[in-house]
Amino acid sequence: MSSIPSVRPLAEIRTEIDAIDAEILRLINRRAQCAEEVAKAKIADGEQGTFYRPDREAMVLRRIKDLNRGPLPDPTAMRFFRELMSACLALEKPLEVAFLGPEGTFSQQAVFKHFGSSVNTQPVAAISDVFNAVELDKCHFGVVPVENSTEGVINHTLDRFLMSPLRICGEVEVRVHQNLMGHAASLSEIREIFSHQQSLAQCRLWLDRHLPQVKVTAVSSNAEAARLASLDKHAAAIAGVAAAEVYQLPVLETSIEDQANNTTRFIVIGKQDSAPTGKDKTSLVFSTGNQPGALYKALESFAKFGIGMVNIESRPSRQGLWEYVFFIDIDGHGADPKVAEALGLLRANVNMLKLLGSYPKAVL
Amino acid sequence: MSSIPSVRPLAEIRTEIDAIDAEILRLINRRAQCAEEVAKAKIADGEQGTFYRPDREAMVLRRIKDLNRGPLPDPTAMRFFRELMSACLALEKPLEVAFLGPEGTFSQQAVFKHFGSSVNTQPVAAISDVFNAVELDKCHFGVVPVENSTEGVINHTLDRFLMSPLRICGEVEVRVHQNLMGHAASLSEIREIFSHQQSLAQCRLWLDRHLPQVKVTAVSSNAEAARLASLDKHAAAIAGVAAAEVYQLPVLETSIEDQANNTTRFIVIGKQDSAPTGKDKTSLVFSTGNQPGALYKALESFAKFGIGMVNIESRPSRQGLWEYVFFIDIDGHGADPKVAEALGLLRANVNMLKLLGSYPKAVL
Numbered sequence: 001m002s003s004i005p006s007v008r009p010l011a012e013i014r015t016e017i018d019a020i021d022a023e024i025l026r027l028i029n030r031r032a033q034c035a036e037e038v039a040k041a042k043i044a045d046g047e048q049g050t051f052y053r054p055d056r057e058a059m060v061l062r063r064i065k066d067l068n069r070g071p072l073p074d075p076t077a078m079r080f081f082r083e084l085m086s087a088c089l090a091l092e093k094p095l096e097v098a099f100l101g102p103e104g105t106f107s108q109q110a111v112f113k114h115f116g117s118s119v120n121t122q123p124v125a126a127i128s129d130v131f132n133a134v135e136l137d138k139c140h141f142g143v144v145p146v147e148n149s150t151e152g153v154i155n156h157t158l159d160r161f162l163m164s165p166l167r168i169c170g171e172v173e174v175r176v177h178q179n180l181m182g183h184a185a186s187l188s189e190i191r192e193i194f195s196h197q198q199s200l201a202q203c204r205l206w207l208d209r210h211l212p213q214v215k216v217t218a219v220s221s222n223a224e225a226a227r228l229a230s231l232d233k234h235a236a237a238i239a240g241v242a243a244a245e246v247y248q249l250p251v252l253e254t255s256i257e258d259q260a261n262n263t264t265r266f267i268v269i270g271k272q273d274s275a276p277t278g279k280d281k282t283s284l285v286f287s288t289g290n291q292p293g294a295l296y297k298a299l300e301s302f303a304k305f306g307i308g309m310v311n312i313e314s315r316p317s318r319q320g321l322w323e324y325v326f327f328i329d330i331d332g333h334g335a336d337p338k339v340a341e342a343l344g345l346l347r348a349n350v351n352m353l354k355l356l357g358s359y360p361k362a363v364l
Numbered sequence: 365m366s367s368i369p370s371v372r373p374l375a376e377i378r379t380e381i382d383a384i385d386a387e388i389l390r391l392i393n394r395r396a397q398c399a400e401e402v403a404k405a406k407i408a409d410g411e412q413g414t415f416y417r418p419d420r421e422a423m424v425l426r427r428i429k430d431l432n433r434g435p436l437p438d439p440t441a442m443r444f445f446r447e448l449m450s451a452c453l454a455l456e457k458p459l460e461v462a463f464l465g466p467e468g469t470f471s472q473q474a475v476f477k478h479f480g481s482s483v484n485t486q487p488v489a490a491i492s493d494v495f496n497a498v499e500l501d502k503c504h505f506g507v508v509p510v511e512n513s514t515e516g517v518i519n520h521t522l523d524r525f526l527m528s529p530l531r532i533c534g535e536v537e538v539r540v541h542q543n544l545m546g547h548a549a550s551l552s553e554i555r556e557i558f559s560h561q562q563s564l565a566q567c568r569l570w571l572d573r574h575l576p577q578v579k580v581t582a583v584s585s586n587a588e589a590a591r592l593a594s595l596d597k598h599a600a601a602i603a604g605v606a607a608a609e610v611y612q613l614p615v616l617e618t619s620i621e622d623q624a625n626n627t628t629r630f631i632v633i634g635k636q637d638s639a640p641t642g643k644d645k646t647s648l649v650f651s652t653g654n655q656p657g658a659l660y661k662a663l664e665s666f667a668k669f670g671i672g673m674v675n676i677e678s679r680p681s682r683q684g685l686w687e688y689v690f691f692i693d694i695d696g697h698g699a700d701p702k703v704a705e706a707l708g709l710l711r712a713n714v715n716m717l718k719l720l721g722s723y724p725k726a727v728l
Contacts, residue, residue, distance in 0.1 A: 007401060007404045007405045007408050008401065008405065009405065010402060010405045010406070010409070013398050013401050013402050013405060014402070014420075016398055017395060017398045017399070017402075017424075018424075018427070020391050020394055020395045020398065021395070021424065021427070021428065021445065022431055023391055024388060024391050024392065024395070024445075024448075025428055025431055025432060025441060025445075027384050027387055027388050027391070028388065028436060028441065028444060029432070029433065029434060029435060029436050029441075030384055031381060031384045031385070031388070032434075032435045032436050033435060034377050034380055034381045034384065035381070036435065037371060037372065037377050038374060038377050038378070038381075040371045041371040041372065041373065041374045041377060042374070044371050045374070056378075060381075060382075060385065063382070063385070064385065064389055067386055067389055068389060068393070069393065070393060070396075071393060071396045071397060071400065071455055072392060072393050072396050072451055072452075072455070076451045076454075076482065077389060077392065077393075079447075079481075080392060080444075080447065080448070080451070081385065081388075081389075083443075083444065083447065084388075084444070087436055087440045087444070088436075090440075091435055091436070117443075118440065123615055123618065125614030125615065125616075126614065222610070223591070223610040223611050223612075226610065227587075227591065239610075240609075240610075242606035242607075242609040242610050243606075243610045245604070245606040246586070246587040246590065246603075246604075246606050246607045246610045247587050248587075250489030250490065251487055251489065252489070254487060
């Protein structure tokens with residue numbers, strides 16, 4: 001707008017803001033009362049276990065996105081309601097969520113992004129322990145990493161799924177960053193860069209552009225790289241921020257990874273199935289025999305019904321020579337008629353088929 | 365309640381929740397419009413620089429606490445409005461806040477706790493750089509650690525203040541934890557514990573109770589402790605979670621510090637003064653001569669007017685032999701008549717007096 005808008009006096013605007021705040025406060029508390037009532041209604045219906053419903057939460061957030069006319073951006077409004085639902089749920093029964101610790105990691109970020117901050121997080125020492133915690137009812141849900149956009153699939157998680165009765169009931173993506181750290185006063189003082197080979201690969205373009213003449217040395221881990229960099233003021237390391245904190249290394253450049261969308265995908269595991277929301281994914285694992293074209297024939301089931309495949313990953317099975325299992329994510333919910341038909345056809349063409357779960361696509 | 369409450373059907377409650385959500389969404393957006401109007405009114409009044417007002421934010425949060433009747437707990441409701449104010453402010457002009465990096469540290473937690481998550485955080489390499497960033501207008505505000513409840517005062521911050529024209533405009537406290545980490549399958553397998561002397565001291569009671577027979581070795585840093593622990597499955601380290609992440613050490617026990625209230629206090633530095641809110645602190649630094657009783661006489665100024673002293677810290681001045689400067693936090697705002705009188709009296713009894721700022725006491 002080029003015209004100068006007429007404005008009310010500051011005091012008048014603030015009086016309106018105070019009135020709005022009081023009304024928002026009343027409404028969020030009224031919403032919390034309703035949530036308590038929902039919990040009671042569920043208990044009356046004999047549904048104690050299902051007080052957290054990922055499908056319902058996904059639909060609430062998508063509705064907020066549809067209704068939002070601004071000026072607050074959609075992600076801001078959605079985060080707001082994510083926190084509100086989290087707080088309402090915690091009133092009734094705080095969710096216990098296991099994750100691959102320690103606290104402060106990307107895994108914990110994923111927990112908060114999916115469940116909001118009003119949950120109790122239980123750090124455990126290994127991916128398998130996340131499964132254990134949920135299988136043994138020590139936690140309601142678990143969050144495990146399943147895929148990094150640069151490093152690929154996290155095999156521990158897939159292997160553990162083969163032995164678990166747990167279901168996937170959600171997914172969440174978290175951005176991860178690489179950083180250049182060291183005691184050099186400027187980039188021009190750096191003579192050597194240490195990092196793990198994988199991290200070096202993730203930052204190759206940045207290094208070529210900014211430090212083309214500098215010696216690059218691959219070491220066993222980013223932790224070792226940070227340690228070496230801490231000993232020499234002409235050395236630098238590429239590593240995550242935790243390493244900089246541990247070695248008190250100044251961060252010289254942040255987010256130097258070449259792929260701007262360097263993300264880690266996490267899945268939420270639990271004991272309950274998620275109802276269809278209209279925008280769902282289904283994860284499954286199957287194995288075929290060794291006859292030629294077996295995988296092709298299996299995948300035909302999805303093509304025939306026009307079902308999109310999001311991911312496919314093959315892993316050696318531990319149960320027989322030359323046998324592979326395939327992990328696949330497809331579009332749609334197992335309760336969708338087309339998906340159900342495709343899965344029926346697939347089942348006829350494979351040795352083993354296990355549905356890992358249908359769940360809402362990541363919303364935030 | 366012992367009687368079974370009568371409950372509405374689930375669908376009916378959800379219909380009400382959906383209606384409440386739509387109304388909350390409308391109100392938070394209306395609030396954002398009002399915030400935009402406030403910014404315009406301030407520009408019309410020639411007040412561009414003061415779009416963020418720590419005093420106003422503190423008063424909004426305290427009012428929420430006063431008005432809140434639950435069922436949402438006060439801290440939950442206040443965090444909600446903290447985020448809402450942060451999001452509203454970001455619409456107009458996202459705040460740039462410098463902090464002692466890297467990202468993911470307690471310092472960044474302090475930034476988000478004070479400003480909400482809708483700010484741009486700028487990690488810098490040293491405490492002095494936080495001051496530089498604000499002094500040179502690269503950032504609107506900075507957040508620096510000033511005191512750890514176990515380790516004491518952070519001297520870098522106090523020393524830098526002596527040379528800076530910046531003002532303190534807020535404070536924020538963050539809980540910090542110590543953790544036991546290592547590859548041992550259980551505590552009974554641990555033969556040796558490494559940590560920095562200070563961290564060992566923070567966990568002495570816990571160690572006496574749980575691992576009284578284990579050899580304890582002080583090393584130069586918690587990073588080194590974690591590295592040593594990573595090499596020996598019968599060793600463990602006491603360190604922050606970042607070290608566990610860097611060395612992929614399972615966290616065996618979390619929060620083993622003896623003092624449950626192990627906190628780090630941060631202050632917010634900027635160029636503007638904060639108006640009185642009724643619950644404020646004032647920070648100041650002064651120096652006395654070397655005559656006996658000089659400090660006592662200086663402090664009499666506060667006693668005489670019944671003003672509480674929260675902290676006092678002495679530091680050697682760099683300007684003369686045997687000269688000390690004293691950093692003091694007192695209750696009240698510099699604009700309060702009693703505080704103003706006490707400061708006037710103090711000024712007459714000291715060689716140098718510098719007011720660092722009056723600001724609202726930490727709210728969350």
